[in-house]
Amino acid sequence: MNKTRRPGRIKFFLDFDGVLQTPNASEHWSRTRTRRVTYRNTDGTPHPGFVITWAPELVTQLEELIDEFDLELLYLTSWLYPESALTSFLATIGGLRGGHALRMPQREDGLYLPWRWKIQEIHRVTTAEPGPVIWIDDIDARTFGHEISESELGHPSLVLAPDSDTGLTRDHLDQIRTFCQGVSTRQQAAGGQEA
Numbered sequence: 536m537n538k539t540r541r542p543g544r545i546k547f548f549l550d551f552d553g554v555l556q557t558p559n560a561s562e563h564w565s566r567t568r569t570r571r572v573t574y575r576n577t578d579g580t581p582h583p584g585f586v587i588t589w590a591p592e593l594v595t596q597l598e599e600l601i602d603e604f605d606l607e608l609l610y611l612t613s614w615l616y617p618e619s620a621l622t623s624f625l626a627t628i629g630g631l632r633g634g635h636a637l638r639m640p641q642r643e644d645g646l647y648l649p650w651r652w653k654i655q656e657i658h659r660v661t662t663a664e665p666g667p668v669i670w671i672d673d674i675d676a677r678t679f680g681h682e683i684s685e686s687e688l689g690h691p692s693l694v695l696a697p698d699s700d701t702g703l704t705r706d707h708l709d710q711i712r713t714f715c716q717g718v719s720t721r722q723q724a725a726g727g728q729e730a
Contacts, residue, residue: 545604545666550676567590572587591628607635637656
């Protein structure tokens with residue numbers, strides 16, 4: 536999954552909390568799992584971690600979409616800090632490995648991140664490598680999603696802001712599939728060039 540970077544691939548920016556990890560995933564998925572994710576702080580001391588709940592079927596279906604449409608998975612989540620948190624999260628859910636972890640600003644006070652760090656990372660990546668974008672985030676996509684509209688970027692974009700309590704649903708996956716099919720059709724019509 537998620538081979539090398541190449542121009543024209545759809546960039547898939549993915550948050551975890553409120554998207555994959557949600558307290559009420561069972562409202563949309565028949566089987567969920569709950570586990571404790573532990574990791575090490577940046578100073579090497581153990582962190583007690585968090586209890587997470589997710590739907591394995593959702594993870595599997597996301598992986599299938601990523602493979603089918605050759606999406607470039609880019610982790611855009613506070614689980615990037617420290618890096619061991621991301622590694623532990625992915626190992627616990629048993630999937631979605633192989634993406635690229637985007638830079639997360641250092642926490643100045645240990646608690647808060649700069650307000651716009653996610654949208655700034657999306658702009659940084661899409662300025663360096665223009666192309667179609669999917670952004671899924673339960674909170675920031677509601678506030679900043681308009682900044683990556685097709686009219687703003689000049690490329691197709693899909694912004695999804697799932698309910699924080701239930702996360703991604705089958706309807707969201709259908710929207711992703713429809714978007715990817717549309718991008719593929721546009722790219723084929725343009726002779727394989729970027730949409």
